Amino acid sequence: MNKETEQILAELERIVTERQDWLFRFAYMRIGIREDAEDVVQESLLSVFRRLREQTGIGNVEQYVIRAVSNACTDYFRRKPMQVVTLDKAGQVSVGEADSQIHEEFVRISRLLDTLPEEQSEIVRLKCYDELTFKQIAELQGIPEATAKSRYRYAIIHIQQRINKKGDTRYERV
Numbered sequence: 001m002n003k004e005t006e007q008i009l010a011e012l013e014r015i016v017t018e019r020q021d022w023l024f025r026f027a028y029m030r031i032g033i034r035e036d037a038e039d040v041v042q043e044s045l046l047s048v049f050r051r052l053r054e055q056t057g058i059g060n061v062e063q064y065v066i067r068a069v070s071n072a073c074t075d076y077f078r079r080k081p082m083q084v085v086t087l088d089k090a091g092q093v094s095v096g097e098a099d100s101q102i103h104e105e106f107v108r109i110s111r112l113l114d115t116l117p118e119e120q121s122e123i124v125r126l127k128c129y130d131e132l133t134f135k136q137i138a139e140l141q142g143i144p145e146a147t148a149k150s151r152y153r154y155a156i157i158h159i160q161q162r163i164n165k166k167g168d169t170r171y172e173r174v
Contacts, residue, residue: 008052011061016045019062023069025102026130030073032106036080044072060139066132067140112159120155127152 020041027037048068058064109129113121119141126137134152138145 005053008058008061009049012045012049012052012065015062015065019065022130023065026066027069027073028102029106029109029125029129030070031076032103032110036076040072040076041069044068047072063136063139066130066136070140112162115162116155116158120151120158123148123151124155124159 023041023045024037027040028034031037031040045065045068048065052058052061052064113124116124122141123137126132126140127134132140134145134148137148141148
């Protein structure tokens with residue numbers, strides 16, 4: 001193993017140590033099932049580790065890991081037959097005590113984000129929940145930074161309109 005590969009693997013180890021919880025939350029907010037989100041993150045990290053051992057020249061390892069987890073979440077829905085649970089019933093799904101807060105947050109936010117076009121809702125997730133910069137979002141999505149900003153702006157305007165709508169309580173706490 002050459003020195004560059006060793007440095008890349010050390011960077012991956014640092015990312016896993018510092019960002020593992022963040023990566024889980026990233027996957028959970030897309031998948032909504034704790035065990036599956038954990039599996040997606042673990043499988044992604046193993047896959048990235050294998051690829052990094054063989055490849056060099058990866059500029060931003062952290063961005064590479066985030067992209068891998070994001071792609072794995074997309075693949076998760078392609079592989080797994082969808083079991084549709086309406087958001088009204090999602091509040092009744094049995095979750096453990098440790099997961100109840102994140103599950104409530106998932107349901108509440110999903111209600112709002114489901115009213116947006118997919119490309120806008122993903123930008124909001126990446127910006128607000130995953131705390132990525134617009135530059136990072138643009139790189140991850142393969143779009144210009146200005147497009148990421150405008151999609152975010154339109155999404156926030158739409159969400160504000162939905163929340164401010166008189167008598168609309170669908171988006172309040174579960």
